[in-house]
Amino acid sequence: MDNSNLIKMANNIGSFFKSEPDRELAIQGVEQHIKNFWEPRMRKQIVDYIENGGADLMDIVAEAVKKLTK
Numbered sequence: 001m002d003n004s005n006l007i008k009m010a011n012n013i014g015s016f017f018k019s020e021p022d023r024e025l026a027i028q029g030v031e032q033h034i035k036n037f038w039e040p041r042m043r044k045q046i047v048d049y050i051e052n053g054g055a056d057l058m059d060i061v062a063e064a065v066k067k068l069t070k
Contacts, residue, residue: 006046007056014061030064
């Protein structure tokens with residue numbers, strides 16, 4: 001899948017959780033959504049994107065993706 005599509009999808013998830021007043025809960029929500037609904041290839045691709053300096057993700061999305069590698 002094209003990175004631009006993954007970025008758009010990830011940021012849409014982030015937009016949903018952005019309204020959560022507790023930042024850590026918002027990050028956990030994004031992370032859990034990606035774990036639950038994205039196939040492994042998509043998760044690997046977005047992790048690779050962030051590890052290679054990708055900067056087009058919302059802050060809470062970038063933090064959530066970083067947690068996927070732990």
